Amino acid sequence: MSTKAVLITGANGEIGHGLVTRLTEKDPSLRIVAIDVHPLSQTLRERCHEVIVGDIMDSSLLDRLAAFYDFGTIYHLAAILSTKAEREPVLGHRVNVDGTLGLLELAARQARATGENVKFLFPSSIAAYGLPDVPTKMKAGKVKETEWLDARTMYGINKKYCEDLGRYYNWYYRQIDPQPTAAHVDFRALRFPGLISAVTLPTGGTSDYGPEMMHYAAQGKEYRCFVPESATLPFMVMPDAINALLTLEATPAKNLTQVVYNIGAFSVSAKDFYDVILKAFPGATVEFRPDALRQKIVDSWPADVDDSLARREWGWRPEYDFRRSFEEYLIPAVKQRYAK
Ligand code: NAD
Ligand code: AKB
Numbered sequence: 001m002s003t004k005a006v007l008i009t010g011a012n013g014e015i016g017h018g019l020v021t022r023l024t025e026k027d028p029s030l031r032i033v034a035i036d037v038h039p040l041s042q043t044l045r046e047r048c049h050e051v052i053v054g055d056i057m058d059s060s061l062l063d064r065l066a067a068f069y070d071f072g073t074i075y076h077l078a079a080i081l082s083t084k085a086e087r088e089p090v091l092g093h094r095v096n097v098d099g100t101l102g103l104l105e106l107a108a109r110q111a112r113a114t115g116e117n118v119k120f121l122f123p124s125s126i127a128a129y130g131l132p133d134v135p136t137k138m139k140a141g142k143v144k145e146t147e148w149l150d151a152r153t154m155y156g157i158n159k160k161y162c163e164d165l166g167r168y169y170n171w172y173y174r175q176i177d178p179q180p181t182a183a184h185v186d187f188r189a190l191r192f193p194g195l196i197s198a199v200t201l202p203t204g205g206t207s208d209y210g211p212e213m214m215h216y217a218a219q220g221k222e223y224r225c226f227v228p229e230s231a232t233l234p235f236m237v238m239p240d241a242i243n244a245l246l247t248l249e250a251t252p253a254k255n256l257t258q259v260v261y262n263i264g265a266f267s268v269s270a271k272d273f274y275d276v277i278l279k280a281f282p283g284a285t286v287e288f289r290p291d292a293l294r295q296k297i298v299d300s301w302p303a304d305v306d307d308s309l310a311r312r313e314w315g316w317r318p319e320y321d322f323r324r325s326f327e328e329y330l331i332p333a334v335k336q337r338y339a340k
Helices: 014-026 042-046 059-068 082-087 089-114 134-140 154-172 209-218 238-250 270-280 292-300 308-314 322-339
Strands: 003-009 032-036 050-053 069-076 118-125 185-192 194-196 223-225 232-237 260-262 266-269 286-288
Touching: 003 014, 014 032, 014 042, 014 238, 059 069, 059 089, 069 089, 082 089, 082 154, 082 292, 089 118, 089 154, 089 185, 118 154, 118 238, 134 292, 154 185, 154 260, 185 238, 194 209, 194 238, 209 223, 209 270, 209 286, 209 322, 232 238, 232 322, 238 308, 260 308, 266 270, 266 322, 270 286, 270 322
Parallel strands: 003 032, 003 069, 032 050, 069 118, 118 185, 185 260, 194 232, 223 286
Antiparallel strands: 232 266
8 A cells, every 4th residue: 555645846945945844843744755856954854754866857766656655745846947947948948847747647647546636736936927128017016827928938938838737737637538537636836926035045046136135144245136226026935935835735626716826925126125134234245236137037027916816715815024024034034044
């Protein structure tokens, strides 16, 4: 008989850290199977039932997992983020699209074998959007899930396509089979804004300037910000991002009319970040030296998102606005982190 477990890919990443910790705090007996190409830290390893240092592209590894485990829920976090995927687009496509397809197939096979739906949580991104220029972006304000979907980066295109793949696996998978399967992949995606964690530093993304500015200031390091002061994006702190994943996972399928939901917390400019960071770390040195090419990516992402659907259907509500994020979570935690 197979062992019941939760699968987390990309477990060593920023969201992985928060998710593994929160899931095991909630239920210490939960069996987590974690995969990442990089080894997990000791503290995370201790919280997992099995840790695999491996590649989600390795189909024999996925076959082995399918043979040993019944995954009721899969959190598929492994990805190549926007800046790295723009530098290596073929790698981005392989990991972000082919990798996701492999995981969706694993979930579909498991649903077929067990006769029970497999929940598939997918972190999509504001990168799925593509606005043509800054005036249009600022005029658009809070964008809805169905608007401005002409993504301009390999990463954004990958995310959008994977949302569509998820919709297919959720509602139309093998639709002309004479005998439909009893169970299916219950795909649920969140379009996350830029995330900020006090515990980890981002790598390979484009919204990284916000969290980087804070982590550099806390370490007394000079930061060169690659966007202008006016650059504006939606952001959210990691505790809210984890809450969103867990709340969406726990929502009964009958409450959900869509497979993709925006979630928002606050929309701020790079100058807003600078002001709050300077207040907390008066010696901080930040030089705004925009990189026109990376800035273009930020310019194409929305300034804010309309998350009314998530609020209505599954009760989404961020706990942290901009002020509370910094005063009660980020600043105290990073001060403590770098004081060690
Ligand atoms: P991250 O880069 O910190 O973590 C991704 C993890 O995936 C890394 O630990 C990496 O080693 C692993 N990985 C990459 N390729 C792999 C492969 N082939 N096989 C196995 N593991 C592999 O990113 P994160 O911030 O934790 O993001 C997690 C998910 O959330 C990603 O899908 C990302 O696109 C999405 N997301 C993140 C943000 C954000 O601001 N952090 C915003 C929107 C969406
Ligand atoms: C990135 O910048 O690539 C991510 C994201 C917003 O998806 N942080």
